[in-house]
Amino acid sequence: MKLVIDRVSKQYQNRIAVDRVSATLQKGVYGLLGANGAGKTTLMRMLCGILKPTGGTITFDGIDVSEEAYRAVLGYLPQDFGYYPEFSALDFLLYLAALKGIPKAQAKRRARELLALVSLQEAEKKKIKTFSGGMKQRLGIAQALLNDPKLLILDEPTAGLDPKERVRFRDFIQTLGKDSIVLLSTHIVSDIEHIADEILMMKAGQLIYRGNWAHEKGDLEEFYLQQFEEEGTHE
């Protein structure tokens, strides 16, 4: 199981959002840190096939990101996502299960399993428009797991979760990382400090640091802040 990101770039007219990023990821949890405008979301969107790279390639076990077989093993939670207003939590999961190619009977079982996992089983028939931000985020996490993905990309997954939910989420991600490649981006250093097998740091579209963060290297948050304290970052 290998995700190969080979000199991937994304350029918009006069701005380079991602600049020749290369990395090979295997099973485990990878934390992607970076300030606003560093290129994290752009990189994640390219890894999910939502944006086409201007240069470079992305492959999972040799399958290119543009192919259906790549998307079949992918689970993605965007930073922001909407919903069709008539959908309940269960309807939402069943709809996305159909898009992921999961047959209806299996989808229903899996949806109910995941709703229980994210503590939304009581709300399965409630309309999503009545959900709080945290409930919506948990539903988003559930949909990312529908197809038991080998590659899980989570963009700011803990936004809106309360501290107890964040701890549960961290434990859960650690379990997932044993059998899948999990890449999660966050501003909250403590979310990944203890669970990430590797930290990747982005600044101005480039990967400036990659490695295991051991405690003897000092405080990760301090190191992270040092990288960004002078830069006038922009959105």
Next chain:
Amino acid sequence: MRREVREELKRVFEPPKPQGKRAFLRALAQPRISILRFALTQLGYIRRWSWAVSVMIFAGSVAASVWSPSRLLGIVSAFAPLLALTVVTESGRSESYEMAELETATRFSLRSVLLARLGLLGLANLVMFFLLLPVVVWRQELGVLRAGLYILLPYLLTAFAGLWVLRRFRGREAVYCCVGVAACISFLAAMLFETVPQLYQPDMVSWWFAGVLALGVGTVRQCTGIVRDSLAA
């Protein structure tokens, strides 16, 4: 083994927790739905009001053919943009409700969703067209070609304009704009039928034909454009 003994053993001994369940399940070939089956599942996700509009248009046209047969063509021409509106608004739904990103990252992706919606509703509208056409031909004593052109032109004009708007503007505002466009074309079609009957004379058929052809090509281009736009930017 006797059933009571078996039940008692089950009660007394707790089975061991499964080891490597996830890896085992992953190794099995999982059943997947085909693209045709996927397209058919999309039928259930097309909004009810889209079908309700089609049914109401059909019912209204049939009622008009009985109670106001001389105005039937004007009424059907005025209804045609509303049919086109159902196709346009369904194709813009993913963007306007911010579901496009989630849908793009799935196996079938946004492109398949759009093709399914456009295909299913387009087919439904085609059926509606072939149901209404003979009624108009009979009641208005028009040839099939003329009747077809008078209904198709407002339909295609709405489809073309609506899809053009969706490709250039984002969000719910784009959809409201499409509704406005459809309402204007519908009103225009009704007014022209009442106030400019010269437009509906046989010597004007070549203009109608040219208009339908141009708008047909334009609509197909907008459809392929909207599907192309759904691919990775």
